[in-house]
Amino acid sequence: MNSHHIQVTVCTKTFANNILQIRQRVSPSQVCVVVKANAYGHGLTKLATTAVEAGANYLGICTNPEAKVIRDLGLQVKLLRLRMALPEELEESIDDLNIEEQIGTMESAVYLSQAGIKRGISIPVHLNIDLGMGRSGFFPNQIEQIEQVCTLPGIKIVGIMTHFPAADGQELNLTKQRLEKFEHLCELLANSLPEDILVHTHNSAATVRLTSKCNHLVRVGAACYGVRTSQAFANPAELKPVMSIKTRIAQVRQVPAGNTIGYDSLFTTKRDSLIASLPVGFGEGYPRSLFNKGIVLIHGHRCPVVGRVSLNITTVDVTDVPEEVKWGEEAVLVGCQAKEEITFEELADRFGSVHTEINLMAGFMNEISYI
Numbered sequence: 077m078n079s080h081h082i083q084v085t086v087c088t089k090t091f092a093n094n095i096l097q098i099r100q101r102v103s104p105s106q107v108c109v110v111v112k113a114n115a116y117g118h119g120l121t122k123l124a125t126t127a128v129e130a131g132a133n134y135l136g137i138c139t140n141p142e143a144k145v146i147r148d149l150g151l152q153v154k155l156l157r158l159r160m161a162l163p164e165e166l167e168e169s170i171d172d173l174n175i176e177e178q179i180g181t182m183e184s185a186v187y188l189s190q191a192g193i194k195r196g197i198s199i200p201v202h203l204n205i206d207l208g209m210g211r212s213g214f215f216p217n218q219i220e221q222i223e224q225v226c227t228l229p230g231i232k233i234v235g236i237m238t239h240f241p242a243a244d245g246q247e248l249n250l251t252k253q254r255l256e257k258f259e260h261l262c263e264l265l266a267n268s269l270p271e272d273i274l275v276h277t278h279n280s281a282a283t284v285r286l287t288s289k290c291n292h293l294v295r296v297g298a299a300c301y302g303v304r305t306s307q308a309f310a311n312p313a314e315l316k317p318v319m320s321i322k323t324r325i326a327q328v329r330q331v332p333a334g335n336t337i338g339y340d341s342l343f344t345t346k347r348d349s350l351i352a353s354l355p356v357g358f359g360e361g362y363p364r365s366l367f368n369k370g371i372v373l374i375h376g377h378r379c380p381v382v383g384r385v386s387l388n389i390t391t392v393d394v395t396d397v398p399e400e401v402k403w404g405e406e407a408v409l410v411g412c413q414a415k416e417e418i419t420f421e422e423l424a425d426r427f428g429s430v431h432t433e434i435n436l437m438a439g440f441m442n443e444i445s446y447i
């Protein structure tokens with residue numbers, strides 16, 4: 077059955093090309109393409125395969141089911157877990173999924189060490205260093221503990237990493253200082269760490285904005301999907317959005333001045349208006365908080381969302397569109413139409429969120445067409 081009312085389209089070629097652009101940019105560093113959260117809503121199965129074909133050295137995941145999907149596709153690519161694991165997750169992943177884990181406490185290091193000894197193997201792990209994210213990791217002054225971890229049997233340190241909390245902020249000085257501190261720590265630890273260790277710090281924003289002398293691997297999500305996490309910087313023009321969301325006009329109607337529109341009657345027409353109803357709402361992942369803030373492209377014009385976004389209906393003011401607006405015509409929620417474009421970033425800024433939230437909801441709530 078075709079979905080007539082919404083088309084969420086993901087272009088795998090664009091995704092592959094974004095990865096190639098990033099690979100060229102960071103070469104000879106390796107690239108970990110982040111596919112957690114169902115590939116940021118773009119669909120894990122399809123994009124994991126595309127990422128590997130496009131030369132991803134690692135895929136970044138969070139959960140065991142994600143890793144299982146990737147392994148069931150027959151992909152032997154290296155997997156890096158981007159958060160701390162639960163003990164049960166570790167038991168499963170060591171035996172069946174071959175995920176490289178991060179360790180950021182002595183407790184998790186000892187646990188993995190014992191799990192490795194019990195199985196007679198060395199489990200590959202990445203040392204996580206906390207430079208201000210505050211979620212996990214050893215602090216840079218815990219050198220003795222880190223050195224002790226390096227001597228534990230049953231694990232093999234293959235990487236040392238940190239994650240920047242504000243690489244996408246206006247102000248980059250703090251991130252630069254954190255990078256220097258991290259590089260200094262790696263020098264201090266040089267004698268304890270294996271020579272071929274992978275040093276990695278950069279997410280998308282850092283990859284686009286900062287160079288580093290010691291990064292062997294970048295962990296990129298947003299950039300691969302052609303989006304950026306803040307307005308503070310621009311993505312290079314080669315990185316293009318991978319997803320677009322289109323719908324069609326389910327009704328066009330004259331509404332005289334002085335009529336209210338939508339739940340809670342929060343919008344009143346100030347003039348005789350032409351209102352288009354779109355057959356999508358937050359049930360399709362179009363954020364409810366876009367109430368009186370959203371913009372939709374119709375005939376290549378930017379038309380404002382008026383009134384509350386309902387579960388399955390959104391109302392748009394098309395009074396100012398010079399041509400006749402007709403039942404059944406295309407309306408673009410995110411993407412291009414004629415010379416206009418609405419980006420995920422713009423829409424997210426309009427209701428104070430990040431692009432991922434729209435990508436995620438649209439991807440989870442609708443069937444995706446791949447082109």
Ligand SMILES: *Cc1c(COP(=O)(O)O)cnc(C)c1O
Binds near residue numbers: 281
């Ligand atoms: C999600 C995640 C990334 C990717 O972040 P983007 O901003 O999407 O590039 C990188 N590193 C870690 C540890 C993450 O959790």
